[in-house]
Amino acid sequence: FCKYSSIRSSMITSFNQSSQFLLPAAYGVRNIQTASAASPALSAFGARVGLEVSQPALERAVTHKSFGAVNNAQLEILGKRVAGLFCTEYLRSRYPRLPPAAFDKVLTAYIGNNSLAKYGREIGLQHVLRWDAAESEGAFHSETMSSALNAIIGLVHQEKGAEAAKKFVHAHILARDVNVSDVVKIENPKAHLSRLTTRYGKEKPLSRLLKETGRATNSAVFIVGVFSGEEKLGEGYGNSMKMAEYRACMDAINKHYLFENKDFMLPSDTLSEAEYKPVAFGDTQVIV
């Protein structure tokens, strides 16, 4: 009966669909789900996310430690590191020159608690999550959500193996979009760019005014390009020449550090493929 369908017939006459899942307020318990092991919502969730794991295991993965003894704490520990491994190797290969501080920001954007909680809400995890708000000692809902998602990743790794876990992480976590355009923070971009050109044996950077309009007005526009000899490294706009030069230097720096590999192999590809061609690590950032 319950094998492939999530149908549940009920003879409930009162039209209140939430009454099956939540205890009445008189019991003094908030947000506690009393879904049984054959919960249709849980099996629907599993199918939606593409999990082919056993129902009791999935139920355990979505049970927060505040709910009871059988919980997802151990799976969360495993899943967090599995997600961390696959995301780190992918981002390192994709952005080989990203400095450590910027890299941390990008990694957090993919697998941080808030990101995972946000994604959990987008896949309907809040409807199957089992937790007790009163007992979770002030843990925010985002922590319980991200713990459940980490536990699901750990469960896939445990039950299906590394390849399946990698596919899951790539399909759900790494397929999300992160805008890396202003993740690199530099105090003095002009000096930083000067050091960069020295390192690569290029001529020292020279700013040139490319275009301007309305110089004497209150809304001037200047376009400045920063050149190394004849090569234009970056371009910037601004309503003062100083601002335009600043943006031009930042543009040049971003073009360097945010360099993106398009076609690359991952170290974990060795799990399935014999021939592995490693990606060259980019140079470290310049110290000014």
Add this chain to the structure above:
Amino acid sequence: MSAQRLASVTKNGVGAYVLQCRKMVFNYCENWGSNKGMINYLKKDIVEFAKANPQIEVVVEQRPAHHPVIRGEYLNGREKVICVRNMAPFEIKQKVQLLKESSGAKLKNLTKRPVLSTTESVRGIWSPFHTNPHKI
């Protein structure tokens, strides 16, 4: 100014595709005549639909003294309700398909405003700096 925390945005379908309809509730009444088609649908077609769509939680509830109704609940928190009174099973099937394929977002009028897009324009936005000055 850029935000403190870098945010990630889901692009549904780029990696995994997640169907936006998460639950469908079918309400019927035994006595009222408008429910005839709905009762036939529940007898014949609903099991096939539930089998084919394991990601949708299908709930069948009696709701006496009311017209038959299908309620779709979506991942964005909204719900869509369609009254299927006096409809034949094949018409109900069409409505079920409509609810399944919806994203749950509010219906917007696409005929008034131009295209909204997150990707840049193909030919670039016009700029006065990159045109030749007017010559008579």
